[in-house]
Amino acid sequence: MRQQRIGIVMHGVTGRMGMNQHLIRSVLAIRDQGGVMLSDGAFLVPDPIIVGRNAEKIEALAKKHGVERWTTDMDAALANPDDTIFFDAASTQMRPGLLARAIEAGKHVYSEKPVSEGLEEAMKIARLARQKGVKNGIVHDKLDLPGLLKLKRLRDSGFFGKILSVKGEFGYWVFEGDWMPAQRPSWNYRAQDGGGMISDMLCHWRYVLDNVVAPVRSVSCLGFTHIPERWDENGEAYKATADDAAYATFLLEGDIVAHINSSWCTRVRRDDLVTFQVDGTHGSAVAGLHKCYSQHRVNTPKPVWNPDEPQTLDFYADWEEVPDNTVFDNGFKVQWEQFLRHVAEDAPWHYTLLEGAKGVQLAQAGYQSSKERRWVDLEPLEV
Template identity: 85%
Template structure:
């Protein structure tokens, strides 16, 4: 039997919903529970997480519930231990650049949630620092491994669309204000002073989605709104919503492709999924959600007739074909953890470095600048 090696992973900020569910439970512990990760030489690697946090009782309870043997409130001690090879952060964006630099100085490879920082200058600085120090580094890019977007990219790579003309994206749902029903998102999301905001939250996602699934983003025109001026927090107190809760952005992509994405916490869903992306091209179109993807080739495109005097008789949804899975899709976060582990341990391919994280912050800053100045903003080369 091949040898099994263990790799220590410092997991910071995984008591929150995203860090706990997607990164700890469904990724690192899922790799552990499947018997480890098999490398190209046939050996097995077993991830051995250490949960780091400020609240000892909280992290100990989390560890006990999921069979994690190691916890600590002492980040410095965890970083000083050579057994721990990787540092992962899913805590506060405000503190992230400082924590990543500290981990890099300790010789750790670093992987983090997005955004990598609140500002572009810091994002570029930490990306350069990781590059200079020669540590492996990565930013989470979870949506690229969603089955729907994998299928959409597969169609693009196979030339299905012909010349791509445009992209339409719709994202969001109604987040309750807390008056009649409890809000399903934390209150800090709606306070700019606490790092909230639709543009800062989502445009970093749209950067890597558009860059990788369609074509690189070149410029942006964005309008923001705070549609709901006051909400109710977790303690039942009313607070002023100071962050944008919706963003309406148009992007120019390489190849003169026009992309428009609406992002809103103030909309009710009547579409295939909570997020959908439609690509239109000269040869065909396709629309993808989280899991499903539907296509319509030009040979199968119906010819509707505009007639406002009669109810529409065509069901436009019936004229689209389901793009088959053709493979078994694993959890997207887990797929990326496996990719990053291979990158660290055997120099496997990895494109989603902190430089890509800086590009996401760049687009968010450009979006806010566009909204303030009511104009198009071009994206410059970061020179990292």
């Protein structure tokens, strides 16, 4: 088996998402399976170097997972011509500067989202990548979840007929941190540290709606800070300054109306932590992270409103589960394989930093809408 090495500078992988999804379950999983196969039959094998500020922490992580290289010297890592990709999963506030340094050093860049806190900065980074001729990508993890892949399969098959609307529910109860430790980091609830539900999730909803349903054209959004005080990792009380819930309505191409509730202040009574229901003239479907259920018009029940008697219909029974029909790999890993092929042999890749800027654009428009209490249209973006 012919193998070809590709060096990857990985920053921000001591955090939960960077470590679990990107380092362990993606890059190291690809390495351990022998690489990703290229069109000529060779296998491209990633060779990561972990970069971080805490030497003790990154050394321990490297040793635990069999990563031979680690460093606290970002400049040296970026200067090494044997490492051609830079990946970042650290804080949003640091990201634009790090991406710019990597691009200037001639690295291809792959990044978690959002790419920045503001649209102007996001577009500046996208234009710099194009100017320098480096390949670039933004993580779009939810698109390769089995549930959303099945939902897209239904759309592409014409199952829905004319799509009318989308209803999304996302979130769960994040404990305040006093009597029960919080299960999300405290910075998520401080606006000054880059926290906020609108900035966190509307960039996701942009690529989900754009790619699974139809492009987003405008937004009306209300953001709230429902819980004004929380407790940090040290048990210290702090003022929550970031929005912890967002209630957004989107108008999509084709006059499709989408509404998505996003909240860290809701208790779950649905099939999954996120669900999307798409309603069309010929059928409807509801997707979570892994499962998807559909109901065609010929299987649609005919309820009659009667508040004086208990409901006799079992509305769940009339939905059918969409089968897997294929083996679904980890969505983050699938995207890493796609990007590695893109870098190595120019395989097709759509999710560039410009697509990341579109997510920032929607989040920025969401904040503007919430502040001004009005609809905000999205202008086309070009690099």
